[in-house]
Amino acid sequence: MQLLSILSNSVEQASLYAFLALGVLITFRFFRFPDLTAEGSYPLGGAVAATLLVNGINPFASTVAAMLAGAVAGMATALIHTRLRVNNIISGIIVMTALYSVNLTVMGRPNVSLLASRSVFDDFARTVGLAEGAGATILLAAVLVVAGSAVLFWFMRTELGLAVRATGENEPMIRSLGVDTAWTKVVGLAISNAAIALSGALVAQDNGFADIGMGIGILVTGAAAVMIGESLFGDGSIVRWIAAVLVGVLVYELLVVVALRVGLDPTDLKLITAALLLATLSLPRFRLRFLGRR
Amino acid sequence: MLTIEHATKRFLAGTAEELLALDGVSLDLAAGDFVTVIGSNGAGKSTLLKAIAGLVELDEGKIVLEGRDVTSWPDHRRAALIGRIAQDPHEGTCAAMTIAENLALAARRGGARRLTRAVTPDLAIRFRASLAELGLGLEHRLDTRVAFLSGGQRQALTLLMATLARPRLLLLDEHLANLDPRTAVQVMANTERLVAAGRLTTVMVTHDMAQAIRVGNRLIMLHQGRIVFTASGPEKAALTVASLVDKFHAASGERLADDRVLLTR
Numbered sequence: 001m002q003l004l005s006i007l008s009n010s011v012e013q014a015s016l017y018a019f020l021a022l023g024v025l026i027t028f029r030f031f032r033f034p035d036l037t038a039e040g041s042y043p044l045g046g047a048v049a050a051t052l053l054v055n056g057i058n059p060f061a062s063t064v065a066a067m068l069a070g071a072v073a074g075m076a077t078a079l080i081h082t083r084l085r086v087n088n089i090i091s092g093i094i095v096m097t098a099l100y101s102v103n104l105t106v107m108g109r110p111n112v113s114l115l116a117s118r119s120v121f122d123d124f125a126r127t128v129g130l131a132e133g134a135g136a137t138i139l140l141a142a143v144l145v146v147a148g149s150a151v152l153f154w155f156m157r158t159e160l161g162l163a164v165r166a167t168g169e170n171e172p173m174i175r176s177l178g179v180d181t182a183w184t185k186v187v188g189l190a191i192s193n194a195a196i197a198l199s200g201a202l203v204a205q206d207n208g209f210a211d212i213g214m215g216i217g218i219l220v221t222g223a224a225a226v227m228i229g230e231s232l233f234g235d236g237s238i239v240r241w242i243a244a245v246l247v248g249v250l251v252y253e254l255l256v257v258v259a260l261r262v263g264l265d266p267t268d269l270k271l272i273t274a275a276l277l278l279a280t281l282s283l284p285r286f287r288l289r290f291l292g293r294r
Numbered sequence: 295m296l297t298i299e300h301a302t303k304r305f306l307a308g309t310a311e312e313l314l315a316l317d318g319v320s321l322d323l324a325a326g327d328f329v330t331v332i333g334s335n336g337a338g339k340s341t342l343l344k345a346i347a348g349l350v351e352l353d354e355g356k357i358v359l360e361g362r363d364v365t366s367w368p369d370h371r372r373a374a375l376i377g378r379i380a381q382d383p384h385e386g387t388c389a390a391m392t393i394a395e396n397l398a399l400a401a402r403r404g405g406a407r408r409l410t411r412a413v414t415p416d417l418a419i420r421f422r423a424s425l426a427e428l429g430l431g432l433e434h435r436l437d438t439r440v441a442f443l444s445g446g447q448r449q450a451l452t453l454l455m456a457t458l459a460r461p462r463l464l465l466l467d468e469h470l471a472n473l474d475p476r477t478a479v480q481v482m483a484n485t486e487r488l489v490a491a492g493r494l495t496t497v498m499v500t501h502d503m504a505q506a507i508r509v510g511n512r513l514i515m516l517h518q519g520r521i522v523f524t525a526s527g528p529e530k531a532a533l534t535v536a537s538l539v540d541k542f543h544a545a546s547g548e549r550l551a552d553d554r555v556l557l558t559r
Contacts, residue, residue, distance in 0.1 A: 160407040162391070162399055169388045176347070176386070177455070178373040178404040236439075 002261075010257045012134055014250040015141030016202045017221065019148060021229075021249040023195035024222030025241060026188055029230075031168040035189065036092035036219060038196050040099025041073040043215035045197025047103040050112040050210035059120040063201045070197020073099060074189035082182035103212055110212040119205035137206055144202075148195065149242050155191070156238045164188045196222070217270045224277040225249035231280055252276060295495050296323040296463060301345055301355035303338075303519075315341040317519035318355070328489060328496045328510030332503060332538070337516040339499040343465045346497070348372040360462055374404025377456030377494075379449070379469040386452030389441040393432060393451060396440055397421045400455035424454055428484055446477030450484060457488045464489060466498040482509075503535045517546045 020042065027035035045066040052062035073095055081091040104110065125136035155161040166174035167184040175181055196218075204210040229248025233240055259272045303316040315338045323329060331339050344350040346357060348369035357365050364372050379386055387396050398412040398421075413421075418436060425433040428450050432443075440448060449469060456464060466485065470478040486509065489496050500506050506513055513530050515523035515538070522545035525533055 155409075157395075157412055158407075158409050159398070159402055159412045160409055162395055162412045163407045165391065166388050166399055169390055170385070173386055173388060174399065175370040176373050176378055177399055177402075178370055179399075179407065180368075180370050184407075 006254070006257050006261060008134060008138070010250060010254040012138050012141070012206075013253040013257065014246075015138055015145050016206055017199055017225065017253065018141075018145040018246055018249050019195040019202070020199035020218065020222045021225035021245045022148065022152060022242070023192040023199070024219065025226050025245045026192040026195075028223055028226055029168075029241070030165055031088075031185070031188055031192075033088045034092075034219060034223065035074075035077065035192065036089065036096045037073055037077040037099075037189065037193055038092075038096075038219045038222060039215045039217075040096040040103070041070040041193040041197045041215075042200040042218045043103050043210070043212060044073055044099055044106070045070050045200030046204035046210035046214055047106040047112070047200075047212075048197070049201035050114055050204050051106050051108075053114055053117040053119070053205070054112060059118055059123050059205070063120050063198065063205075066201035067194040067198045070200075071190040071194040073197070074191070074193030075186050077193075078182075078186040078189040082185055100212070107210060107212065112210045114205060114208045114210070119208075120202070121205060141202065144198075145246065148198075149246065152191075152195075153238055153242060160184075160187065164191075217273055220270075220273050220277055221252070224273060224280060225252045227277065227280045228252055231284060295325040295327070295360060296321070296346070297356075297358040298322075298342075298346070299356040299358070301342070301357070302353050303341055303345060303350060304353055307353070314519050316345065316352070316355075319516075319519065319521055321514070321521065323495055323497070323512075325495055326493050327512055329498070329512040329514060330506035330510045331497060331499045331514050331516060332501070332506045333516035334542075336518075338519040339516050340467055341519075342516065343378070343467045343497060343499060346372075346463070347376055347378050347465055375462040376465060377403070377459075377461035377463070378465040379452050379456050379467065381468045381471045383445045383448035383452060383472060386455065387440045387448050390439060392437045392439055393425070393443075394418060394421055394436040396451060396455060397424075397458060400458045403459035403461065424458065427487070428454065429480070444477075446473050446481060449473060449477075450481050453481060453484055453488065457492055457494065460492050460494075462495065464494045464496040466496065466500075468499050468501060471501065503538050507531075507533045507535070507538070515542060515545065517542070522546060 024038060027033060048069045049062045049066040052065055053059060077091045077095045080086050080094060081088045086094070121137045121140055122132050124140040125132040130136040130139070156165060163174055163179045164184045164187055167179070167181045167188065171181050174184070200214065203214070225248040226245055227248070228251050229244030229246070232247060232251070233244035255276055256269065256272060260266065264272060298319060298321040301316045301319040305313040305315055319338070319342060331342065333339050341350055345352055348364070348367055352365065356363060359375055388399070394413045398417060401417060421436060422433045430447055430450055432447060432451065440451065443451065453469070470481055473481060482505070496510070498510065507530065511530065512526040513524065513533070514521050523541045
C-alpha cells in the first residue's frame with residue numbers, strides 16, 4: 001500500500017513538474033545554456049495564477065494568463081541577450097532578479113493562499129464528474145502533459161520549430177540560410193518560460209498557495225530531470241528527447257518522494273535535488289572508469 | 295550583378311598586429327560569372343568572401359548585389375540572396391537533425407519560417423531527387439541524422455543546401471580543403487553540375503591552382519589584400535600553373551621563400 005502511495009504521489013508531482021522539465025529541455029539542451037529566467041518565471045506563473053484566482057478569475061483563464069506572463073519573461077531575457085548583446089546566462093540572471101520584485105508586486109505579499117479559491121483541478125473534477133483530489137489532479141495534469149508534449153513535438157517539426165532548434169545547435173549555419181536568430185531565440189525562450197510558468201501555476205494550485213520562494217533551485221530540478229532522462233534514454237530524435245524528459249521527471253520525483261518517506265526533512269529537499277543532479281552528472285564517469293574505458 | 299567598390303578591412307586596427315586584410319578591393323561580376331580566387335595565406339581571400347556574405351563588416355567600401363546596396367545588411371538578410379559554403383563540413387549542417395530536416399531548413403532560404411510541417415511529402419520527393427543526383431546514395435537516408443555522415447557526405451549535403459533555393463550568388467570558401475582527394479573530386483563535380491544547372495554566379499576560393507584555371511570563366515589573384523592579377527575567358531584558359539606562379543612573383547614583387555605555399559595548401 002505504501003508503494004502505491006509513493007507511486008501516485010510521484011506521478012502527481014511528476015505530471016505537475018513535467019512542463020518545467022520540458023521548458024528547461026528547450027533552453028538547457030536545445031539552446032545549450034542554463035536559462036536562469038526559470039527561477040523567476042516559475043514563481044511568476046504561480047504568482048499570476050494565484051493573484052487572479054483570489055480575485056475570482058476563472059481558473060483556466062488564470063492558468064493561461066500565467067503562461068503568457070512566463071512567455072513575456074522569456075522574451076525579455078532573449079531581447080536583453082540579442083538586442084543589448086548581454087551574455088545569455090547574465091541576461092537570465094538579470095530577468096530572474098527583476099522578477100523577484102515583479103512577483104512580490106503581483107502578489108502584494110510573499111505568500112498567497114488559494115485554500116478558499118477553486119483551482120483548475122477542482123473545475124476539471126467537477127466537469128468530468130470526479131471527486132476532487134489526487135486522482136483528478138493526476139488525470140488533468142497527465143492530459144495536459146500529453147497535449148503539451150504533442151504540441152512541442154509538432155512545433156519542433158514545423159519550419160519555425162526547426163529553425164529554433166538549429167539556432168541552438170548551429171547558429172552560424174541557420175543564419176547563413178537567412179534566419180534572424182534574434183527572432184528564433186525570442187520564440188524559443190518564450191515557449192520555454194511559458195511552459196515553466198505553467199508548471200508554477202499548476203503547482204501553486206495543487207499546493208494551495210503561491211510563494212515568493214517557490215522558484216529557488218527550480219532550474220536545478222528541471223535540469224536534473226532532463227539529465228536523468230538523458231542518462232536513461234540517451235539523446236536522439238525529438239520524440240526520444242521528450243520521452244526522456246518525462247521519464248526523467250518521474251524518476252526524479254520518485255527519488256524525492258522516497259527520500260522524504262525514509263525520513264529526510266522537507267528542508268533537506270534542495271540538498272537532495274543538488275545531490276541527485278550531481279549523482280546524475282558524475283555516475284556515468286564512474287561507470288566508464290569501472291569499465292576501464294577512461 | 296555583384297559590384298564591390300573599394301572594399302577595405304583592417305583587423306586589430308590600432309594595435310601592433312594591425313592587419314590590412316582587404317586593401318581597396320574592387321570587383322564587378324556579371325550574372326553567371328564563375329570566378330576563382332587564388333592567393334597565398336593571409337591574402338584576404340576568405341575575408342573577401344566573408345565581407346560579401348556580411349560576416350565581416352567593411353571599414354570602407356560598398357557591396358552592391360543586383361542593384362541593391364547590401365553593405366549595411368546583416369548576414370542573415372544577405373543570406374536570402376547568397377549561398378555560402380565554408381571549409382569545415384561541420385559548419386554547414388546540423389548534426390542532430392536528419393538529412394531531410396537540414397534540407398528543409400535550406401529550402402526556405404530567405405522565406406518566413408511558418409508554423410507548418412517542415413518536411414512535407416512533396417519536399418521529401420524533391421529532396422530524394424536532388425540527393426540522388428549527388429551519387430552518394432543519400433537519397434535512401436533522408437531520415438538519417440547528419441551526425442552519422444562522413445565529412446565528404448556532409449559537405450555534399452551542404453553544397454545541396456547552399457544551392458537548393460537558387461541563391462543569386464554562391465560563395466565557396468575552400469569548400470574542398472578538408473576532404474580527401476577522391477571525395478574532393480566528387481564534390482567538385484557536383485559543384486560544377488549544380489552551378490551550371492542553376493546558372494549561379496559563383497565565387498570560389500581555392501588553393502588548387504590547376505583547378506582555379508580549369509574551373510570558371512574568370513580568375514583573380516589576391517595578395518596582401520589587393521587584386522594583383524585577373525584573367526578571363528580565353529586568356530584564363532590559356533594559363534598554366536607555372537605562368538600563374540610567374541604572375542604572382544611579378545605582381546607581388548617578391549619571391550616566396552617557398553613556392554609550395556602558393557602551389558599547394
